[in-house]
Amino acid sequence: MKKTRIVLSFPPSNVEEPITYHLIKDYDLVVNILRASIDPGKQGRMVVELRGEESQMALAFNYLEKLGVTMEPLSQEIQHLEQRCTGCTACVPVCPTGALDVDRKSWKVSYDPEKCVVCLSCLDVCIYKAVEVNVA
C-alpha cells in the first residue's frame, strides 16, 4: 500500500472529465480531495491524497498523463513554530481537520501534520506568526 499527496493541474479541455471516478473505479485508489478549484472552461487544480497498490498507482498516473493532467508532489507543508505559539487557540476553530488542536487541560496547542491538508486557513488567523508554510 502506498500513500502520496499530489497536485493535479488539468487543462480547460479536460476539466469536465470525471477523473476522481476513474481513479477509484478503474485503479482501486482511495482518493481524498484536500483542495479543489475546478471551473468548467478554465484550468482546474486539485490537491489529492491517494492510497492504493503501487502498481495501480503507476497505471493511474499513466492515465492522468494521457489526459494531459500534470502531476506534482505536494510541495507545501505547514510548520507549527512552538517557540512563537502562545496557545491562544485562535487557530483551532478555523482548522477544518483538527490538525491544530488544543488540550483543554494544559491549554497547549498541538499540530498533527498527518491531519493537515495544507488549506492555509491558519496563516491568516495566527497573530503570532506561529504557523508558516514551507516549500518542501
Added chain:
Amino acid sequence: MLRTIAEINDKIRSGSVVVVTAEEIIDIVREKGIQKAAREVDVVTTGTFSPMCSSGAFFNIKQPKEKMKLGGGWITLNGVPAYAGLAAADIYIGATAIPDMDPRNHNGRPGKFRYGGAHVIEDLVSGKKVVLSAGAYGTDCYPRKSREQKVGLEDMNEAVLFNPRNCYQNYNVAVNLSEKPIYTYMGLLKPRLGNANYCSAGQLSPLLNDPFYRTIGVGTRIFLSGALGYVAWNGTQHNPDVPRSENGTPRKGAGTLSLIGNLREMDPRWIKAVSFTGYGVSLSLAVGVPIPIIDEEMMAFVSVSDDQLFAPIVDYSRFYPTGEGEALLGEVTYAQLKSGCIEVKGKQVPTGCFSSYSKAREVAGQLKSLIQSGDFLLSQPVAPLPGTREGLQ
C-alpha cells in the same frame, strides 16, 4: 478585616506568606469554604496574556553631540512613525503605528500588517537595534536638523512602557452573522456564525477577581511582562456601570487599567507583537495582579470560576460597527467558551480565543513565586479607581 497589606508584607518578608493562584483558590474554597480559606490564604494571584492595542512606550533618546529638538519635527523607528510632539528628546511610539509604505487594506484586500510599533518595542526589548530617522526645523539651542542612526535601548535615557488601557474587565464574544468573512480586532470571523472568538482569561483575569476594585487602585504594584509595574490610573473607557451578576462580576466589558513599567527590565518572552490580518498591529503583554485577601468578601470574589462568569455574544458584521441590528445575541459562560463550542441562534459554533490561558496560568504562577520568595511586596493603592456611578457615563 482579616489582615492589612502591611501585615501581608511582613509575612512576605518573614517567608510565611500563603499565596495561591486564582485558579487554585477555586478548589480550595470548594473544599474548605470561604471563611476557612480566607483565614489561611493571604494573597491570590491573577494573570493574563493577551493583545491590547492601547499599548505603547515612551523613550527619551540620548542627544548626539550637536543637539536636536524632536518636538515639532518627525521621527520613525524602522520606518514606523512615533509621536514627537513633546520636548527635545521624548517620543511615544504606539503599538498600532505602521510605516507609511504599508499597503494596509489596499483595494479591499485584507492587509498582513507584518511590522508596526509593537514590533519595534519587541525588537528593542529583545536587544535588537532599530533604525532611527528624524527631522527637525532647528533652533539656536538645538541646531541639528536631521539624524539617521541605529539605536538600541542602551541609546535611551529612559524606556517606559505605558498602556492607556489594558486588563479589560470582561469582553465580547465576537461572531459574524453576514454572508462574507470579516477581518476584525477579534480575528477572522467566518460567515454565517462560522466561529466565535473571545478574549479573556476568565477566572484568572485580574479585574474579574476584584469586581468592585476594592484592592486594585492607583499605585497597585503588578507583574508587567517580567518587570515590576504599576497601575497608573483607571484605563481609558473604564465603565463600571454595566449589568452585573449576583457575584458582582460585570456581564460585559466594564473596568479597565492604565499600566506603566520599566521596559528595560521586561522579558522579551512576555512582550509579543502581533499582526491581525485585515485589521492591524497590536501588542501582547503579560499582566499579573496580586489580590490581598483583606477580608472574607475578597475571598468570595476571588473564588469565582468560569461557570459563573458571563460574556455577551455580539455580531461584528453589523451591530458592532454600525450600532444597528440585534444588540445582544445571547450570553455564555467562560466554561462554555472554553469547552470549544457554544450555541448561538440554535447553531453549534466552534470557539477560539486570543487571550492565552496557558500563559495566564504561567503569569499567575510566576507572580506567586515572586511573592513567596520575597521578591514582590504588595502596595497599598494611593487612590481608588472610579467605582459604580463614577466612571464613563
